[in-house]
Amino acid sequence: SQQGEEDPQALSIQEGENATMNCSYKTSINNLQWYRQNSGRGLVHLILIRSNEREKHSGRLRVTLDTSKKSSSLLITASRAADTASYFCATDGVWSGGSNYKLTFGKGTLLTVNP
Amino acid sequence: EAQVTQNPRYLITVTGKKLTVTCSQNMNHEYMSWYRQDPGLGLRQIYYSMNVEVTDKGDVPEGYKVSRKEKRNFPLILESPSPNQTSLYFCASSLRGNYEQYFGPGTRLTVT
Numbered sequence: 597s598q599q600g601e602e603d604p605q606a607l608s609i610q611e612g613e614n615a616t617m618n619c620s621y622k623t624s625i626n627n628l629q630w631y632r633q634n635s636g637r638g639l640v641h642l643i644l645i646r647s648n649e650r651e652k653h654s655g656r657l658r659v660t661l662d663t664s665k666k667s668s669s670l671l672i673t674a675s676r677a678a679d680t681a682s683y684f685c686a687t688d689g690v691w692s693g694g695s696n697y698k699l700t701f702g703k704g705t706l707l708t709v710n711p
Numbered sequence: 712e713a714q715v716t717q718n719p720r721y722l723i724t725v726t727g728k729k730l731t732v733t734c735s736q737n738m739n740h741e742y743m744s745w746y747r748q749d750p751g752l753g754l755r756q757i758y759y760s761m762n763v764e765v766t767d768k769g770d771v772p773e774g775y776k777v778s779r780k781e782k783r784n785f786p787l788i789l790e791s792p793s794p795n796q797t798s799l800y801f802c803a804s805s806l807r808g809n810y811e812q813y814f815g816p817g818t819r820l821t822v823t
Contacts, residue, residue: 638814
């Protein structure tokens with residue numbers, strides 16, 4: 597069953613603006629990851645945030661995680677045309693035996709950054 | 712160079728003709744996985760493997776088989792392909808199951 601769900605489905609902004617994408621999930625997790633996909637290509641890992649972390653930064657990326665709301669957000673600051681891509685969140689699951697090692701991806705947010 | 716390779720990259724085949732899509736990684740990763748990507752449905756996991764000879768079903772395993780005889784290889788087998796298996800397929804690997812995944816370039820499969 598689908599775990600992560602991104603919002604919005606599509607986002608169009610101007611170069612230099614910030615882009616915020618959200619991800620909601622349903623069950624407890626160990627980690628949440630964000631990936632980027634340029635059209636038709638393989639996904640590229642951006643950032644991983646663990647369930648005991650609230651915020652993480654990597655360059656122009658800022659990820660937050662709110663486990664009480666089961667949601668995460670990805671902020672891209674000072675966007676560039678090269679940031680145009682689809683962005684996916686991926687979650688694993690937790691059960692009594694530990695991590696289930698099944699990564700579930702959402703349907704993605706298509707970000708378009710206009711020059 | 713650390714990478715995940717898939718072959719073939721493009722394949723057009725007919726219903727019922729068995730095919731294999733190969734996946735290989737050179738990073739000594741324990742975990743490997745197959746996904747399919749379809750418009751409006753996102754990425755869905757087909758099968759995954761936590762180590763040699765250890766495989767398990769993902770969310771959409773019907774119509775697919777896998778094997779993990781060596782650590783570096785994780786082929787995806789379609790015994791009798793059908794048109795609903797037309798899709799973009801990705802192989803991925805990671806050190807452990809819930810670590811960052813490295814994706815292959817994808818295989819675009821069309822079944823007529």
